[in-house]
Amino acid sequence: MVILGIDPGFSITGFGVISNEMGKTILREHGYLKLPTTKSLPERIGIFHAFFEEKINKHHVEAIALETPFLGKNAQNFLKLGYLRGILYLLSDKHKAELYEFAPREVKLAVTGFGGAEKEQVARVIYRLFPAISIVEKADVTDAIAITLCGLWKSKQKNSLAHNYLQMNR
Amino acid sequence: MVILGIDPGFSITGFGVISNEMGKTILREHGYLKLPTTKSLPERIGIFHAFFEEKINKHHVEAIALETPFLGKNAQNFLKLGYLRGILYLLSDKHKAELYEFAPREVKLAVTGFGGAEKEQVARVIYRLFPAISIVEKADVTDAIAITLCGLWKSKQKNSLAHNYLQMNR
Numbered sequence: 001m002v003i004l005g006i007d008p009g010f011s012i013t014g015f016g017v018i019s020n021e022m023g024k025t026i027l028r029e030h031g032y033l034k035l036p037t038t039k040s041l042p043e044r045i046g047i048f049h050a051f052f053e054e055k056i057n058k059h060h061v062e063a064i065a066l067e068t069p070f071l072g073k074n075a076q077n078f079l080k081l082g083y084l085r086g087i088l089y090l091l092s093d094k095h096k097a098e099l100y101e102f103a104p105r106e107v108k109l110a111v112t113g114f115g116g117a118e119k120e121q122v123a124r125v126i127y128r129l130f131p132a133i134s135i136v137e138k139a140d141v142t143d144a145i146a147i148t149l150c151g152l153w154k155s156k157q158k159n160s161l162a163h164n165y166l167q168m169n170r
Numbered sequence: 171m172v173i174l175g176i177d178p179g180f181s182i183t184g185f186g187v188i189s190n191e192m193g194k195t196i197l198r199e200h201g202y203l204k205l206p207t208t209k210s211l212p213e214r215i216g217i218f219h220a221f222f223e224e225k226i227n228k229h230h231v232e233a234i235a236l237e238t239p240f241l242g243k244n245a246q247n248f249l250k251l252g253y254l255r256g257i258l259y260l261l262s263d264k265h266k267a268e269l270y271e272f273a274p275r276e277v278k279l280a281v282t283g284f285g286g287a288e289k290e291q292v293a294r295v296i297y298r299l300f301p302a303i304s305i306v307e308k309a310d311v312t313d314a315i316a317i318t319l320c321g322l323w324k325s326k327q328k329n330s331l332a333h334n335y336l337q338m339n340r
Contacts, residue, residue: 081249
């Protein structure tokens with residue numbers, strides 16, 4: 001199973017790619033995309049699309065994990081976040097990658113055990129789980145890795161439910 | 171010049187395609203897309219993308235015209251509208267079609283001469299300009315044709331400005 005987790009934003013989009021290989025959780029890639037502010041909106045959307053389509057193809061991504069957005073103070077930012085999410089829905093459809101969505105509270109709870117955890121606390125757990133990654137990563141990246149982990153756990157749950165179901169129906 | 175004008179919505183998306191051929195304004199196609207509510211969100215986004223990409227290719231669309239959205243009562247609808255707009259930005263970038271955006275007031279003012287016009291008034295003008303279209307079209311369709319017209323006028327303005335500029339700099 002290969003999961004791509006994304007924390008989209010018009011300034012910084014953090015992402016992580018995690019796979020499960022014979023019970024081992026491997027962080028295959030992580031980082032962020034910074035969209036150039038000098039480009040037009042359609043060009044930036046085009047760059048975003050090409051960037052994540054390349055990741056999906058490169059890692060043979062089977063599911064995409066996202067956080068559910070909430071309406072902040074700025075309605076225009078909320079709408080623009082929708083543009084990026086629309087692109088991810090399109091990629092999910094085109095590449096037959098399942099789409100999992102998690103509320104921010106759900107991600108924090110799953111990773112730290114506390115739904116009201118701060119970003120730093122999430123980051124500390126991610127550093128502990130993946131000691132190889134640099135401790136100076138942006139919160140956008142550690143957040144995205146946390147979202148990716150939730151996606152992996154969700155897909156495992158789904159697969160084991162399907163497995164149990166098959167067992168029961170034998 | 172060929173313009174595709176779109177009034178996106180998750181239930182109904184109206185559209186029009188208008189070209190200018192030797193000074194004559196021709197409505198090449200108009201109608202609406204209804205997204206099946208039985209499909210998943212990624213699937214519906216995929217259908218929307220494929221539908222408008224086909225229109226762009228078929229008519230060799232050079233510019234896309236849209237209305238600027240405003241935040242209504244329902245923040246979730248506003249976000250979902252963003253998904254569809256994101257797809258149109260992507261298509262604008264991919265097919266090198268310029269993107270024009272107009273405030274709803276601007277469209278009404280340009281078409282009817284009154285920024286506070288009702289949808290019926292916009293529809294009446296559209297029926298008068300294009301007598302061949304059926305009088306029972308949805309408001310989503312007549313609105314989209316009005317947006318398309320604004321796109322055509324804008325592109326003419328731009329071209330004549332560029333033309334004047336070239337003249338001046340000779």
